[in-house]
Amino acid sequence: MTPKYEFxxxxxxxxxxxxxxxxKAVLEEVLEExxxxxxxxxxxxxxxxxxxxxxxxxxxxxxxxxxxIERLEVPRDREGEFVTEVFERYKRMTGDVEEAVLExxxxxxxxxxxxxxxxxxxxxxxxxxxxxxxxxxxxxGEQRAWRERSLKExxxxxxxxxxxxxxxxxxxxxxxxxxxxxxxxxxxxxxEVLAVEVAGSEKGAAYASLLRGLIDRGLSGVxxxxxxxxxxxxxxxxxxxxxxxxxxxxxxxxxxVLAHVPASETGEVAEDLKAIxxxxxxxxxRTLAEGFVELYxxxxxxxxxxxxxxxxxxxxxxxxxxxxxxxxxxTNMLERLFREVxxxxxxxxxxPNETSASTLAMEIALRSSEEWTLKRYLTMDALEAAENPNPxxxxx
Numbered sequence: 001m002t003p004k005y006e007f008x009x010x011x012x013x014x015x016x017x018x019x020x021x022x023x024k025a026v027l028e029e030v031l032e033e034x035x036x037x038x039x040x041x042x043x044x045x046x047x048x049x050x051x052x053x054x055x056x057x058x059x060x061x062x063x064x065x066x067x068x069i070e071r072l073e074v075p076r077d078r079e080g081e082f083v084t085e086v087f088e089r090y091k092r093m094t095g096d097v098e099e100a101v102l103e104x105x106x107x108x109x110x111x112x113x114x115x116x117x118x119x120x121x122x123x124x125x126x127x128x129x130x131x132x133x134x135x136x137x138x139x140x141g142e143q144r145a146w147r148e149r150s151l152k153e154x155x156x157x158x159x160x161x162x163x164x165x166x167x168x169x170x171x172x173x174x175x176x177x178x179x180x181x182x183x184x185x186x187x188x189x190x191x192e193v194l195a196v197e198v199a200g201s202e203k204g205a206a207y208a209s210l211l212r213g214l215i216d217r218g219l220s221g222v223x224x225x226x227x228x229x230x231x232x233x234x235x236x237x238x239x240x241x242x243x244x245x246x247x248x249x250x251x252x253x254x255x256x257v258l259a260h261v262p263a264s265e266t267g268e269v270a271e272d273l274k275a276i277x278x279x280x281x282x283x284x285x286r287t288l289a290e291g292f293v294e295l296y297x298x299x300x301x302x303x304x305x306x307x308x309x310x311x312x313x314x315x316x317x318x319x320x321x322x323x324x325x326x327x328x329x330x331t332n333m334l335e336r337l338f339r340e341v342x343x344x345x346x347x348x349x350x351x352p353n354e355t356s357a358s359t360l361a362m363e364i365a366l367r368s369s370e371e372w373t374l375k376r377y378l379t380m381d382a383l384e385a386a387e388n389p390n391p392x393x394x395x396x
Contacts, residue, residue: 023064074373159224162335180197197210269296
C-alpha cells in the first residue's frame with residue numbers, strides 16, 4: 001500500500017505542474033498580445049499602420065512565484081526591436097533573491113545558512129534549504145546542457161575572444177585563473193555567448209581547446225575573429241579556424257602605441273591615432289597611417305615602431321561592410337560583459353575552487369546576455385555582398 005505522505009507528495013507535485021502549465025499559457029498569450037501591440041497588427045493581419053513582421057519564436061526559462069517556467073515561447077520580430085515588459089516584471093520580484101542564493105551557495109556558504117539569509121531578503125519569495133539544494137543541482141544541470149548544446153543550426157560569421165581573471169583557492173594558496181569567453185554574432189545578426197571556461201592561464205592550448213570544442217559541436221561559417229594582440233589567441237585561430245581572418249582590437253592597439261608617448265603629448269597623438277579608425281575606406285586609412293608615421297617617427301620612434309608592426313592587423317575590419325565597422329573594431333562588447341562578471345563576483349572575493357568560479361561566472365555571463373536575443377546587433381544583409389578589396393590584408 002502506498003504510504004499516505006507519498007501519495008500527498010505526488011498530488012502536490014501534480015498540482016504544481018498544472019499551475020506552472022497554466023501560468024506558462026497565460027504568459028505566452030500576454031507576450032503575443034505585446035507583439036501585436038508592438039507591430040500594430042495581428043498574426044498575418046494587414047493593416048495600414050503595420051510596423052513590421054513576426055520572425056518566429058525563441059525559448060527561454062523564467063522564474064516566477066509559481067516556480068520555474070521552462071521553454072516559454074517568446075515572439076521575435078524581423079527587425080529585432082520587440083522588447084517585452086514581462087521579464088523585467090518578474091526579475092524585479094525574484095531576481096535579487098535568486099541571485100543572492102546562487103552567489104552565496106557558490107561562494108561556499110552552507111545551504112542552511114542561505115535559507116536563513118534568504119528569508120530576511122524577501123517576504124514574497126521564501127527559499128528553504130531544500131530549495132537551495134535544488135537550485136544548485138538545477139543550475140549545474142542547465143549549464144552542462146548549455147555547454148554541450150549543438151551549434152549546427154546556424155553559422156557565426158563573427159567571433160569575439162577575450163579573457164579576464166578571477167582569484168581562486170588552489171592547493172594551499174590563492175591563484176589567478178583565466179576566465180575565457182567567446183561570443184558569436186550569428187548569420188541573422190544576433191549575439192550569443194558560445195563558451196565560458198576557466199583555465200589555468202591564457203596559454204595557446206586553452207584557446208585551442210575552447211575553439212576545438214565549439215567546432216566539435218558544429219561551429220561553422222566563421223569569417224572574422226576579433227581579439228586583443230594575444231599570441232595564444234592568434235595561434236589558436238590559425239590552427240583551428242584556418243579560413244578565418246583576424247582583427248586586432250583597436251582600443252588595445254591604441255593603448256599599446258600611446259604607452260610609449262609622454263603623458264604631456266598623449267592628447268595630440270591620440271587624436272591623430274583615432275582619426276585613422278574613423279574612416280571607412282582602406283585607401284584613406286592607409287594614407288592617414290603613413291602621415292602618422294611621418295609626423296611622429298622622429299619624436300616617438302618606439303611608439304611608431306609599435307604602430308607600424310600592428311596597423312595592418314588593426315585595419316582588417318575594413319574588409320567588411322561599413323555598417324559593421326564600429327562593432328568589429330574592438331572587443332568592447334566582451335569588456336562590458338567582463339565588467340558585469342567582476343562587479344557581481346566582487347562579493348565572493350576568492351572562490352573556494354575552480355568549479356564554483358566557473359559556474360558563477362558562466363551564470364552571470366548568460367544572464368547578462370539574455371537581452372541580446374531581443375535586439376539585433378548587426379544587419380547582415382550587406383555581408384554576403386561584401387568583397388575583399390585588398391587580399392593583402394587577409395591574415396589566414
